[in-house]
Amino acid sequence: MVSPRLYELGTLSVLVASRSAWELSHGITYLDPSSPVSRNLQIGGYQGLEERWLLEKSLRIPNLPGSSSCMRLSKLLAPSFAQQLLAQVQSQSYAVDNDSVDGLPSFEYYPMINGTWSDEELGKLLQPMVQELILPYVRSRYSCEECTVAEILVRRYLSEERRTHNLHFDGHAYATVVLGLTPPDEYEGGLYIQPTPHSNSRRFVQLEPGDLFVHSFDLQHGVRLWSGSRYSLIFWIKSSPAAVATGTTPWYHRSAAEGDPDAMYNLAGQFLQGIEGEVDVMEALRLYEKAAKMGHYGAQHHLSLMLLEAAEPNELVRAARGLRHAADAGFALAQKSLAFAYANGQGLSQDLAKAAHWMLQAAEQDDLEAAYVLSSMYRHGQGFPTNNLEADRWLRASAEANYADAMREIAEQQLRVTPANWSGYEFWLRRAARQRDAASMRLLAELVQERGDGEAVSLWRKLVKLGDPEAQWQLGRCYATGRGTLPVKPAKARALLPGQGQKDILAKECVYSGRV
Numbered sequence: 308m309v310s311p312r313l314y315e316l317g318t319l320s321v322l323v324a325s326r327s328a329w330e331l332s333h334g335i336t337y338l339d340p341s342s343p344v345s346r347n348l349q350i351g352g353y354q355g356l357e358e359r360w361l362l363e364k365s366l367r368i369p370n371l372p373g374s375s376s377c378m379r380l381s382k383l384l385a386p387s388f389a390q391q392l393l394a395q396v397q398s399q400s401y402a403v404d405n406d407s408v409d410g411l412p413s414f415e416y417y418p419m420i421n422g423t424w425s426d427e428e429l430g431k432l433l434q435p436m437v438q439e440l441i442l443p444y445v446r447s448r449y450s451c452e453e454c455t456v457a458e459i460l461v462r463r464y465l466s467e468e469r470r471t472h473n474l475h476f477d478g479h480a481y482a483t484v485v486l487g488l489t490p491p492d493e494y495e496g497g498l499y500i501q502p503t504p505h506s507n508s509r510r511f512v513q514l515e516p517g518d519l520f521v522h523s524f525d526l527q528h529g530v531r532l533w534s535g536s537r538y539s540l541i542f543w544i545k546s547s548p549a550a551v552a553t554g555t556t557p558w559y560h561r562s563a564a565e566g567d568p569d570a571m572y573n574l575a576g577q578f579l580q581g582i583e584g585e586v587d588v589m590e591a592l593r594l595y596e597k598a599a600k601m602g603h604y605g606a607q608h609h610l611s612l613m614l615l616e617a618a619e620p621n622e623l624v625r626a627a628r629g630l631r632h633a634a635d636a637g638f639a640l641a642q643k644s645l646a647f648a649y650a651n652g653q654g655l656s657q658d659l660a661k662a663a664h665w666m667l668q669a670a671e672q673d674d675l676e677a678a679y680v681l682s683s684m685y686r687h688g689q690g691f692p693t694n695n696l697e698a699d700r701w702l703r704a705s706a707e708a709n710y711a712d713a714m715r716e717i718a719e720q721q722l723r724v725t726p727a728n729w730s731g732y733e734f735w736l737r738r739a740a741r742q743r744d745a746a747s748m749r750l751l752a753e754l755v756q757e758r759g760d761g762e763a764v765s766l767w768r769k770l771v772k773l774g775d776p777e778a779q780w781q782l783g784r785c786y787a788t789g790r791g792t793l794p795v796k797p798a799k800a801r802a803l804l805p806g807q808g809q810k811d812i813l814a815k816e817c818v819y820s821g822r823v
């Protein structure tokens with residue numbers, strides 16, 4: 308790990324700890340504070356500053372007219388109000404369900420769901436600001452008289468939990484408002500926007516506690532932290548109370564029909580998830596095709612993956628062409644998919660050198676899976692000459708950002724040194740287990756089982772919920788024998804162990820341990 312250094316960025320300075328290859332070559336660049344159009348803002352009793360940045364759509368989609376915009380509103384809310392909110396949300400329990408963007412545990416907390424407060428106390432604090440500031444601002448800025456808040460959530464980014472929220476559009480929200488809660492000097496990185504396909508255009512948004520960041524569904528953005536912790540409060544706003552009640556996205560239909568490729572792209576995603584009625588793959592495909600023809604690289608990528616999956620021989624070539632196009636434009640996900648297509652000979656003849664080339668491009672853009680796969684390619688001499696130094700460097704970059712496979716591999720490396728580093732093994736397994744990585748949870752449960760402190764039982768329980776058969780067997784055993792401090796419960800043991808073979812083994816074990 309590189310020791311902390313101070314980097315000067317114009318008038319801004321940030322504390323820099325360990326840096327990924329992407330960040331080393333590009334540094335953190337903030338939204339240019341001199342380029343926005345600024346004006347004083349007065350809304351009801353709130354007074355402050357609006358800074359507005361315009362991002363030309365042609366940066367993403369060749370020849371497309373128009374621009375997306377994003378706004379930072381500052382000084383409207385007292386920092387002490389943000390502090391009060393932060394104290395309140397820090398004490399909540401955070402969900403670990405899979406996130407819709409990356410499938411990792413979400414570490415989020417929802418005070419409002421479908422327009423209804425689920426946290427009355429926080430509701431009392433937030434309601435005046437929602438009614439008198441957020442809604443009047445969004446309604447006037449986006450000319451949508453009926454805009455209504457659908458969801459409010461808190462996202463938590465702690466160093467052993469979440470470091471990224473990958474590049475995405477908020478496809479289900481007409482407009483999004485992010486309220487900064489954590490002072491920016493407590494973390495490195497944060498929320499960024501990305502106006503082009505390539506991550507070198509990322510601009511980080513500095514949000515002081517109480518600052519608001521506002522954008523619409525066509526703004527490509529994400530979150531990346533290199534150190535520290537961050538909480539953010541997010542308001543997802545739909546175009547009408549009816550859209551909130553039904554959970555739908557009616558604003559896309561007209562814009563998609565009028566030829567807006569971002570609307571087509573987001574609407575296709577809604578059809579795939581069954582949010583606009585039944586899941587409709589054909590309609591999604593039609594919309595992706597239309598947007599892809601206009602040069603929307605996200606649509607090109609999705610379309611290509613769908614065609615690869617369908618595996619129609621004629622379509623494979625089209626799929627590979629689409630991937631190549633989006634990869635050439637610099638889109639990291641397409642570069643990674645193209646690398647996999649070359650590695651597996653899907654739609655193209657197999658070519659490990661080309662796979663390695665594209666995997667490196669994606670990894671250099673901070674794609675954690677690409678970094679992990681790249682490390683394995685260096686280790687095994689696939690597409691590159693074997694290079695253990697590079698392999699270790701990419702593995703660490705991926706693991707430091709909490710990519711579970713990389714963390715588990717580093718854990719296993721700790722046992723291959725002499726003498727075996729058991730505490731290092733446990734450290735990395737625990738970190739991966741926090742990401743709900745089943746393989747790591749299993750290894751950790753096996754490691755702590757003999758300590759009999761009940762932790763193994765709690766891990767087996769979590770794994771049973773994830774549908775893990777080995778965990779079912781282990782938990783059944785614990786109930787049968789009282790291992791791991793569980794009370795002996797033969798009925799529970801029998802329910803968890805339906806197979807006769809397992810029952811026979813268990814009968815022997817229980818007799819042996821003299822518990823049943």
Ligand SMILES: O=C(O)CCC(=O)C(=O)O
Nearest residue numbers: 462472477485498530539
């Ligand atoms: O945490 C943030 O600031 C934004 C997260 C985000 O983009 C999202 O939840 O959609």
Ligand SMILES: [Fe+2]
Nearest residue numbers: 475476477528
């Ligand atoms: Fe978002």
